[in-house]
Amino acid sequence: MNTRIANVLFQQLRSYSYKTVKRVTLPPASKLEIPESNGTKNFSLQNELKARIVASGPIPVASYMRHVLTNPSAGYYMTNDDVFGSKGDFITSPEIGQIFGEMVAVWCLNELYKFGGPVPFQLVELGPGRGTMMSDILRVFGSLKATAGLTVHLVEISDHLSKVQADLLCRSSTEHNDKPFYRSGFTGNGIKVHWYRHLEDVPQVFSIVLAHEFFDALPIHKFQKEGDCWKEVLIDIDPHDKKKFRFVVSKSETPMLRLFLNNYPEIATDRNHVEISFESEALIRQIAERFHANGGLGLIVDYGHLGEKNDTFRAFKNHKLHDPLVDPGCADLTADVDFSILNHFCERTSQVFTIGPTTQRSFLEMAGAKDRLEVLLTRAKSEEEKHRLTEGFRMLTEENQMGSRFKFLGLYPSELRQFFTKQD
Ligand SMILES: C[S@@+](CC[C@H](N)C(=O)[O-])C[C@H]1O[C@@H](n2cnc3c(N)ncnc32)[C@H](O)[C@@H]1O
Numbered sequence: 394m395n396t397r398i399a400n401v402l403f404q405q406l407r408s409y410s411y412k413t414v415k416r417v418t419l420p421p422a423s424k425l426e427i428p429e430s431n432g433t434k435n436f437s438l439q440n441e442l443k444a445r446i447v448a449s450g451p452i453p454v455a456s457y458m459r460h461v462l463t464n465p466s467a468g469y470y471m472t473n474d475d476v477f478g479s480k481g482d483f484i485t486s487p488e489i490g491q492i493f494g495e496m497v498a499v500w501c502l503n504e505l506y507k508f509g510g511p512v513p514f515q516l517v518e519l520g521p522g523r524g525t526m527m528s529d530i531l532r533v534f535g536s537l538k539a540t541a542g543l544t545v546h547l548v549e550i551s552d553h554l555s556k557v558q559a560d561l562l563c564r565s566s567t568e569h570n571d572k573p574f575y576r577s578g579f580t581g582n583g584i585k586v587h588w589y590r591h592l593e594d595v596p597q598v599f600s601i602v603l604a605h606e607f608f609d610a611l612p613i614h615k616f617q618k619e620g621d622c623w624k625e626v627l628i629d630i631d632p633h634d635k636k637k638f639r640f641v642v643s644k645s646e647t648p649m650l651r652l653f654l655n656n657y658p659e660i661a662t663d664r665n666h667v668e669i670s671f672e673s674e675a676l677i678r679q680i681a682e683r684f685h686a687n688g689g690l691g692l693i694v695d696y697g698h699l700g701e702k703n704d705t706f707r708a709f710k711n712h713k714l715h716d717p718l719v720d721p722g723c724a725d726l727t728a729d730v731d732f733s734i735l736n737h738f739c740e741r742t743s744q745v746f747t748i749g750p751t752t753q754r755s756f757l758e759m760a761g762a763k764d765r766l767e768v769l770l771t772r773a774k775s776e777e778e779k780h781r782l783t784e785g786f787r788m789l790t791e792e793n794q795m796g797s798r799f800k801f802l803g804l805y806p807s808e809l810r811q812f813f814t815k816q817d
Pocket of ligand 1: 486521548590604605
C-alpha cells in the first residue's frame with residue numbers, strides 16, 4: 394500500500410469522532426422446520442444426496458458441497474439462523490472487531506485515489522454474511538465524505554441472510570422479482586443497496602469487489618495421484634452403513650479431471666493431491682472481464698495457503714471440527730483457498746494481475762490498525778470494553794491466530810501493471 398496516502402487517510406479517519414461500535418446481536422429470524430429423523434438434523438438433504446448417488450453413482454465433492462451449503466430449501470447457508478459469532482459455528486474477522494472493516498475501508502479509499510477517484514463507483518461484496526464488514530466500511534466512507542457517486546451491490550445466495558444484511562445496513566428494504574436484483578434498500582445516509590444472486594447481474598460500472606471468507610465456501614473438486622495416474626475423489630454411500638457417506642476414488646478419468654489435466658498441466662506435474670474450485674475460476678474470469686471493461690479493483694481475503702497443503706476439506710460446527718460427511722447441512726463446509734491456484738486463474742485471464750497474498754497481520758499493520766486501536770482504547774467507556782478491543786486485535790493479528798492464516802490478495806486490471814511498484 395502507498396503508505397503516504399494511507400497515513401493521510403488514517404489521520405482523517407482518526408479525527409472523526411464516530412464511536413466504538415457495539416456488535417449487534419442478531420434478532421431471531423424465521424427458521425425452516427426440518428424434521429428430525431434417525432438422529433440426523435437435515436434428513437431431507439441427506440436423502441436427496443443418497444437418491445442422487447443411487448441414481449447416477451458417486452458424486453464429486455463439489456456437487457456434495459454445493460448441495461449441502463446452498464440447496465434452496467435445506468442448505469446450510471439458506472436455513473440456519475445464526476451461524477456466525479460465538480453462539481454459531483464459526484467467527485469471522487469482521488465480527489471480531491470494527492477495526493477490520495475500517496482498515497478494509499482505508500485500503501479501498503487508498504486504492505480508489507490511485508484511480509483518480511472515479512465517479513460513479515460501486516462497492517460490490519460477495520457473500521456478506523451478516524453485513525458487518527460492509528456496515529463498518531460504509532461508516533468510514535460516510536465519515537470521510539467519500540460517498541459521492543457510490544452505490545452498494547451485495548451478491549448473496551441466501552434470501553434469509555440478505556434480510557439479516559438489510560436489517561443492519563438499511564432503514565428498510567423491498568423485495569423484487571421483476572428486476573436483476575431481488576432486494577433493495579437505502580442506508581441511513583441515502584446510499585442505494587442492491588442484492589443479487591449472481592455477480593453477472595451487478596451493473597457494469599467501476600467496481601471495488603470485496604470477498605471475505607467467500608472463496609473458501611465455493612465448491613471444490615478433489616483430485617489425487619495414485620502411482621502415475623490422477624483420480625478424482627468422489628463421495629459414495631458407505632456400503633457397511635447405509636446411513637453414512639464415504640470418500641472413494643474414481644475408477645476412470647472424470648470430465649472435471651480431464652479439464653484439470655488439460656488446463657493446468659503444470660499443477661498436475663508438481664503435486665500429488667489438489668483441491669480446485671472451477672466456480673472460483675469462473676468468478677475470477679467474470680471479475681477480470683468486468684475490470685477490463687469498466688475498471689475496478691478487488692480484494693480477496695480468506696484463510697489459505699500457497700500450494701503447500703493438500704487435504705483441507707472439512708466442516709465446522711459449534712467452533713469445532715466436524716466430519717464433513719456426517720449430518721450434511723448441520724455444519725459449515727469449507728476448504729482452504731489455494732492462493733497459488735487463484736493466481737493461476739488470474740494469470741490465465743490476462744486481464745488482471747495480483748498483488749500478494751500478504752498476511753492479515755501485515756495488511757492491518759500497513760493500514761494503521763494499531764493507531765486505530767489506540768484511539769478506540771482512549772474512547773473506551775469501561776475496562777471490559779478495553780479488554781474486548783485488545784483481545785479482538787490480538788486475535789486478528791497474532792501469528793498463531795488469524796494474523797498469518799488469513800491472506801489478502803489484491804486484483805487490478807492488467808493495464809495498470811506498469812504503474813505498480815513492489816511497495817504498493
Ligand atoms: C463464510 S460466510 C462469510 C460471511 C462474511 N463475508 C464474513 O466474513 O463474515 C459465506 C457467505 O457467502 C454466502 N455464499 C455462499 N455461497 C455463495 C454463492 N455461491 N453465491 C453467493 N453467496 C454465497 C453465504 O450465504 C455467506 O453470506
